Amino acid sequence: MTSVPVPGLAAVSPLLTRLAAERATGALLRDRGTLFLEDGRIVHAESPSTPGLDVLLTTGGGLAPERWNEALSEAGATRQVARFLVDSGGLAGGEMEICHLAAIFDAAFFALSPGSGPSRFRRGATHWIGSMRSVPAAAVERETRRRRELLDAVWPYPQLDTAPVVPRPAAPGQIVTARQRALLARADGVRTPADLAWVLGRPAFHTLLDVRRLAAAGLVETPHTRPAPPPAAPLPDWMTQAQSPDVALLRRLRDALEASL
């Protein structure tokens, strides 16, 4: 679990490494998410694959949606939404930091996933949430790599990340924890791990990890990719090539049919 440099995994995003080195400020846009940098450090991240801060904070009832909306309208234009939520007493400072950090690492995991496409950098762009805490880009890259390895160490079936979650009955005497029960109760065979993250108000990576743990424990079906159909062995020519019809036989058949009418 130490961070031994593994060949091929060295740079999650070479562009991010470069931007961090030149202490850039702006938004790094990729297919699966956006990282916001300030002086080369990551201050915010968001991804369509992960529930945003609003979902994480309001789902459990800890923050009323009206307070979130109020913060947006009051402090959105000045790009101080997070600060406003804390200063107005909607949320404790520590809670805001905990939730914001969770959201940053969660979104970064997907934004920096392999196959997230080419990167573009919009220099100077900032996010309306404002900055609370910043994280070194290298720490985010390291954590993203650790998370990928963790998922595969738990149960190496990446198909689980995108397939609908199908619960399986627990074995007699098998322990199902409270958090697992909450997830399983909402796994209706249609919702994917991402859908469950939204419903539960938990980070998407946490849900992926929980689903892998559940699958390893046999409490969730592991979808098996159908084995690729074996390449159809070409049939020999003498089978496939149409043979010239036996004209004499056809004629005799016709004659016989006509005779029987």
Added chain:
Amino acid sequence: MPGIDECLLEAMALPGARGAALVDWSSGLALGTAGESPVGDHETTAAETAELARAAAEYESFAQPAPAAPPAAPGPAGSTGGPAGLPVEDLIVTTRTGYHVLRFVETSFDSSVFLHLWLDRAEGNLALARLRLRTLAEGLVLR
């Protein structure tokens, strides 16, 4: 209205404190660290303590559901979710050379975080550290 850094710094001010961290036990991520780690790498320590915390927080023998919580009935104390508090408050591991205190932090949203404090066995005061960590964990979520 202390943040993560202030909270960890205060924990480090305890006698015999050698290292402190705020860790997410579901993923094993260190949200903040201070001082040193027993293995020289805070990320490794976070991942290892997270496994311990997860077991304690999830196994039913320790983490029994609150008795007064009928399912699907909106409780009177709706804003805080669990009025009874977290089922597990802290974990203490005593080693040959030190103490480790893991204090769970209750937030108003669905999270899984705890404070980890590593104390020197000779200089540390376990009782004091336990009380102090409780105050610090509450301070993190104090509005």
